[in-house]
Amino acid sequence: MTLSMPQAIMFIPDNVAEEPALARTTHMAVGAHQDDLEIMAYAGVIACFQQENQGFTGVVVTNGAGSARTGVYEKYTDEEMVVVRRKEQMKAALLGEYAAQFLLDHPSRAIKDPNDRNPVDDLEAILRACRPEIVFTHNLADKHDTHVGVALKLIEAIRRLPAELRPKKLYGGEVWRDLDWMTDSDKIAFDTSAHENLQSALLGVFDS
16 A cells, blocks of 8 residues: 555554455544544454454554653654654554554644645545444544544545445544533443453553
8 A cells, every 4th residue: 555655654463464454444543643542442442352353443644743742752852752652553553453553644734734635545545445344533523623634634535435435433532631511412432341451551552
């Protein structure tokens, strides 16, 4: 698969060949930043964990250069943070036994630019190759501009697909705030109580 950014990565944790690895995908999460997937789409991770007939594929759209820096990372450059965040996400993919993990390496400004088609092209290519049944992403009322930008790019990519290739379900989740402002009838709650040790391990990988 050819992706638009030269440093973009398709990581397959168990080293299966590309086509069969991606064909395992039943659940997918498309997030703006490294660690977004493990928070907003944990229901998808555990639905596929150690299951032969289901696979979870993660897609992180931005490169992580704008990550907050504290402690040991306080003096890291943007380039150094990109490397750190990439390694963390790949470790999470290994722990969670993901079918595949994409790191698209786009700068945040590209996600917020409605005229930049490269992220949409990448997402369309990934959707066509993986054909997920269920997709998790950010919600359109998110306070974070980059989160909303990713959701909009994903929706555009899905709309490019013929009806038979589109996911059956698309969920918009929350990463860093609550949804108390929504009426309960408009919410969908997922049971994420299984594999608590796995959940802790996945989040613990993101030391930065």
